[in-house]
Amino acid sequence: MSSQPVTFREVSRTKTALPAAPERWPVADVAALFDLPFNDLLYRAQQVHREHFDPREVELATLMSIKTGGCPEDCGYCPQAARYDTGVTAQKILALQTVVDAARKAKESGATRFCMGAAWRGPKDNDLDQVEAMVREVKALGLETCVTLGMLGEGQAERLKDAGLDYYNHNLDTAPEFYDHVITTR
Known part of the structure; x- marks a missing residue:
């Protein structure tokens, strides 16, 4: 193991192309992953990671809440849920310039x-209009863009892609057998 310090870099310029994933994995291959002891699964994941990335380097990402609190979902782990008294004050979607200024500061910080x-x-369509503008402006700063907006409706993913979105994060709340213990609004 090298004693060189961890460095921050623009990962998108140095990533090694991953081999194409199979269009549909055989059920037996997926089941074999589920059957692995957890530490073995972590070890295999680390092996794949090291084949494609320098393990001494990390990507620095910044997350910003562009619309805080008041969520109608009742995810038991989330302070944004309106159902729970968490002290989070619901706020409307932030102004475009506020987000751009925060993104610029994030880039300056690495x-x-x-x-x-x-x-x-x-998102409702008018909210998505605002998010698309945010994606375009953040992308223009030279940053990769990522959003987490809940469940998308018909055509919304395509709109985000057309705006230049790089990554979409959608939570998988828990395993099916525990789902009703974590969230009841879906």
């Missing part, structure tokens, strides 16, 4: 990716 999250079940 971030290469800027992720924007919104507390709602899913």
Whole structure:
């Protein structure tokens, strides 16, 4: 193991292309992953990671809540849920310039990716118009863009892609057998 310090870099310029994933994995291959002891699964994941990335380097990303609190979902782990008294004050979606200024500061601090999250079940079209503008402006700063906006409706993913979005994060709340213990609004 090298004693060189961890460095921040623009990951997008140095990533090694991953081999194409199979279009559909055989069920037996997926089941074999589930059957692995957890530490063995971690070890195999680390092997794959090291084949494609320098293990001494990390990507620095910044996450910003662009619409805070008041979410109608009741995810038991989330302070954004309106159902729980968590002290989070619901706020409307932030102004474009506020987000751009935060993204610029993140880049100056070494971030290469800027992720924007919104507390709602899913975006309405007028909200998505604003998010698309945010994605375009953040992308223009030279940052990778990421959003987490809840469940998307018909055509919304395509709109985000057309705006230049690089990554979409959608939570998988838990295993099916525990789902009703974590969230009841879906």
